[in-house]
Amino acid sequence: MTTPPYPPVSDADLAVLREQLGRPARGVVGIAARCVCGNPTVVATSPRLPDGTPFPTFYYLTHPAATAAMSVLEADHVMRELSELLAADEDVAAAYRIAHEAYLHDRSAFGEVDEIAGISAGGMPTRVKCLHALAGHALAAGPGVNPIGDRALALSSWSPARCVCAEPGSGG
Template sequence: MQAQLGRPMRGVVGIAARCVCGNPTVVATEPRLPDGTPFPTFYYLTHPGATAAMSALEATQVMRELADALAEDEELAAAYTRAHEAYLSDRAVHGTVDEIEGISAGGMPVRVKCLHAVAAHSLAAGPGVNPIGDLALERGDWSPERCTCAAPGGTG
């Protein structure tokens, strides 16, 4: 994971999703880092291919399109709210932090702010939990079902 990010990892409690080759794709992180900093991003995308794909999408108009869809589609908005609640529930297992109470990641539950965070949630929780993360993964040029790792153990 350190090699993927180019820096030491902080507060990791486990690997929440893996590439088909076994390398980490998403880590789960403590809600309070070891230095005391509150950290709302429980699911953190580490895979370089996934990270690059979400960065490329963020550089397009897709975030605006997803935000518009969220504002116009009541079912999508309700599912995104459920994703927010599921995210908070998953993180609460590792403790609660008053400073981030009710705050998840990626703009949930009312906006689309960070595709990296919502895609990480989708990868960790599985399809159907975070609809915006699922849409971001569908639109990206990276797939969790095809290894693109250059690290040891990767087949890509």
């Protein structure tokens, strides 16, 4: 787990991000989580992009295998299951609200943007909207911070403990 502020992003990191994303990364302020091999998995992104656009998704999942795994879960309607869990379990709902506050706190270290004030990512604090964002937060913050992100990672076919960066199409 890496918490703000982050060490400077290297040119090598930016090159890997370009390969992972298929375009240059925008507004990167740090690498928030890395693959076990050292490649970026989650970037921390400025709350205002260089072109002036507000950007609420502070923790942005970049690893192609991780993003593919979250896409599979979304296609399999796992968000509905996680939304039901959120609605039924008060402890999960309370932890999710705390995760939302932690996300906002982390992002605020890089500036406040009025257009996105109080908005985190992934549907927090009341719904499950984007597993990519929630998994990114869970990876950046570490286990036990974002219960829905942790659950999505546990349900996925991808693991942060196993490198697949050298596999074709995986961004490494």
